Amino acid sequence: DAKTTQPTSMDCAEGRAANLPCNHSTISGNEYVYWYRQIHSQGPQYIIHGLKNNETNEMASLIITEDRKSSTLILPHATLRDTAVYYCIVRTRGSQGNLIFGKGTKLSVKP
């Protein structure tokens, strides 16, 4: 199964862009990169996912490198409510499509 590596924690100033990196050097060609976040005491919230191309939705942008070995989740204007643990997950056939959660990155947005 493709594994991911994320920093344990990051800080971001309110109103600034938050850029969360993720390494997934063993990713295979048909495996998707997913991002979820978990705000304290709530269920994991789907943010965005992609295969090869960069993706953007109302919550965030996902930038995937050309070799697909890493990606960056961008929250363009972080707010205090974006403080959460962010999980980068590579979804594989080997795991039968299940989400394998790691430790994630604890993002703290500060005033």
Place this chain on the structure above:
Amino acid sequence: DTAVSQTPKYLVTQMGNDKSIKCEQNLGHDTMYWYKQDSKKFLKIMFSYNNKELIINETVPNRFSPKSPDKAHLNLHINSLELGDSAVYFCASSQEGGLNQPQHFGDGTRLSIL
């Protein structure tokens, strides 16, 4: 409208009891899941159901049994509860369970065993 809803939100019970947690989704999805988040905050898949058929069963004790009365519901029954079962249990759903279909989660059921 809550997409994936679980009841109860909190469940406190004694060791040895049998309990159930209910999950309903109104997204029209055909695959539902149960995850367990332990005290160390690790989230792990327990089960998934597709069209009333169990397609994944991780190394979960057989005291845990998922039951799906219809496509919109996947309930979790737990027999002979043990202290180690204390955790937060999350239900999720997706369309078809494919790699390109995101899973959407409920807000969890916090189970505490006394």
